Amino acid sequence: MNCEEFRLNLHQEARYPGARLRDHAGACRECAALLEREQALVAGFRALAAEWSGVEAPGVVERRLVAAFRGHAGLAAVRAKRPWWVPVVTWGTAAAAVAVMALFLVRGKQPEPARRVIPRGVELAMVLPGDPNLATAQMYADGDFIPLPSASGMEPGEEVNLVRVELPRSSMIALGFTVSAERAAEPVEADVMLGLDGVARAVRFVDE
Amino acid sequence: MKENSPPSDEDLLIGVRSGDEEAFLTLYRRRQAAIFRFALHMSMSPALAEDVTQEVFLALLREDCGYDSARGVLAAYLFGIARKLVLRHLERGRTSIAIDVDTEDVLPELAVHAGTLENLTRKEGIEALHKAVLALPRRYREVVVLCDLEELDYADAAVALGCPIGTVRSRLHRARALLLDKLSQERGLRPSMGALKPARCFI
Numbered sequence: 580m581n582c583e584e585f586r587l588n589l590h591q592e593a594r595y596p597g598a599r600l601r602d603h604a605g606a607c608r609e610c611a612a613l614l615e616r617e618q619a620l621v622a623g624f625r626a627l628a629a630e631w632s633g634v635e636a637p638g639v640v641e642r643r644l645v646a647a648f649r650g651h652a653g654l655a656a657v658r659a660k661r662p663w664w665v666p667v668v669t670w671g672t673a674a675a676a677v678a679v680m681a682l683f684l685v686r687g688k689q690p691e692p693a694r695r696v697i698p699r700g701v702e703l704a705m706v707l708p709g710d711p712n713l714a715t716a717q718m719y720a721d722g723d724f725i726p727l728p729s730a731s732g733m734e735p736g737e738e739v740n741l742v743r744v745e746l747p748r749s750s751m752i753a754l755g756f757t758v759s760a761e762r763a764a765e766p767v768e769a770d771v772m773l774g775l776d777g778v779a780r781a782v783r784f785v786d787e
Numbered sequence: 788m789k790e791n792s793p794p795s796d797e798d799l800l801i802g803v804r805s806g807d808e809e810a811f812l813t814l815y816r817r818r819q820a821a822i823f824r825f826a827l828h829m830s831m832s833p834a835l836a837e838d839v840t841q842e843v844f845l846a847l848l849r850e851d852c853g854y855d856s857a858r859g860v861l862a863a864y865l866f867g868i869a870r871k872l873v874l875r876h877l878e879r880g881r882t883s884i885a886i887d888v889d890t891e892d893v894l895p896e897l898a899v900h901a902g903t904l905e906n907l908t909r910k911e912g913i914e915a916l917h918k919a920v921l922a923l924p925r926r927y928r929e930v931v932v933l934c935d936l937e938e939l940d941y942a943d944a945a946v947a948l949g950c951p952i953g954t955v956r957s958r959l960h961r962a963r964a965l966l967l968d969k970l971s972q973e974r975g976l977r978p979s980m981g982a983l984k985p986a987r988c989f990i
Contacts, residue, residue, distance in 0.1 A: 590956070590959055590960055590963060591941065591956070616967060617963070619907055620907065620916075620963060620966065620967060621935070622907060623907025623912060623913065623916040624916070624931075624935040624936060626907065626912070626913050626916075627913050627916055627917055627920070627936060628935075628936045628937070628938070630913055631824055631936070632820075634820065634823065634824050634827065635819060635820035635823055635824075636819045636820065636822075636823040636836070636837055636840040636841075637837060639837075640819070640837055640840055640841045641812075641815060641816075641819070643841060644811075644815060644841060644844050644845065645808065645811075645812065647845055647848065648803075648808055648811050648848060649808065651848045
């Protein structure tokens with residue numbers, strides 16, 4: 580071993596110098612001094628390590644870790660003990676539920692008969708084509724309908740539409756009815772007789 | 788696992804993974820002090836060392852802790868985690884460690900009063916050596932703590948530090964030279980490091 584090899588191995592072997600290292604140190608004063616210094620340092624490290632050997636983490640760390648371990652192990656045990664068929668049944672049930680729901684939705688999409696929607700406020704609309712008994716001035720003459728002041732008179736045999744509407748009771752005042760102030764805002768149902776030109780000819784109050 | 792011989796760390800880890808609390812406790816009690824001391828030497832903060840020790844063993848409980856026995860022994864892996872945690876904390880609060888100067892040639896001045904190499908095993912000598920170790924730049928301090936105080940071999944230290952074994956060797960060489968220089972300067976036993984011009988560590 581030469582001096583270069585000695586120095587290369589000095590740090591690693593200073594704790595327990597091998598025969599070759601010792602032999603070289605015996606023959607080389609400079610390397611012997613290096614070995615001595617290195618071994619003094621190693622002795623210092625050992626003494627320092629011994630002084631610190633009693634230093635350790637506080638007991639609270641162990642307690643916290645044991646608690647964490649139990650929590651972790653508990654979860655792991657629950658996962659481990661679950662029978663193999665539980666996820667199979669769970670997923671199977673979920674798949675069946677999805678299939679039933681899909682079937683229900685598909686069947687529900689089949690066309691259904693159109694529903695007749697009657698808008699609120701317009702209860703009735705009827706066309707009376709060519710029925711002179713109902714559609715003409717006969718109704719007028721029956722006295723149910725009150726001619727509107729601004730409307731032209733009905734021609735015999737004229738076709739009309741009847742529309743049921745809700746009006747404020749106060750609108751009856753214009754036709755000569757007496758309406759108390761308390762009830763003026765109340766709604767009242769009325770049939771309005773419209774000519775084919777769309778102009779209202781007469782009105783009949785259903786519930787006075 | 789052999790009979791009549793203590794289980795290895797790796798055997799204990801297998802027990803830990805299967806929910807064996809006794810294995811976890813045995814492993815913890817076997818390794819906690821070294822991890823705590825390492826963190827304490829690196830941070831000089833008992834509270835931080837406590838947190839780091841706890842975090843290191845909590846990491847073991849995670850399935851994806853990343854330990855690979857092919858890359859090194861479990862102890863080296865634990866030191867590696869501790870090192871990363873300490874560095875992370877130190878980088879967050881740099882002001883907490885005033886002596887953590889990470890430069891090659893600057894060694895902070897120390898109050899090393901009884902720094903002879905002959906009395907390093909006495910109380911004053913031990914204290915002087917400890918101060919000198921704490922004054923080392925971080926990269927040298929960690930390798931001294933691992934190899935010289937906790938007696939990890941170079942290969943395990945390389946795993947813990949995440950560097951090649953040659954880097955461990957060169958850092959130790961440099962660290963010991965810095966320590967010897969500091970301790971000797973007090974008594975004029977040796978010329979300063981500047982005068983010796985040691986080979987510069989490029990890693």
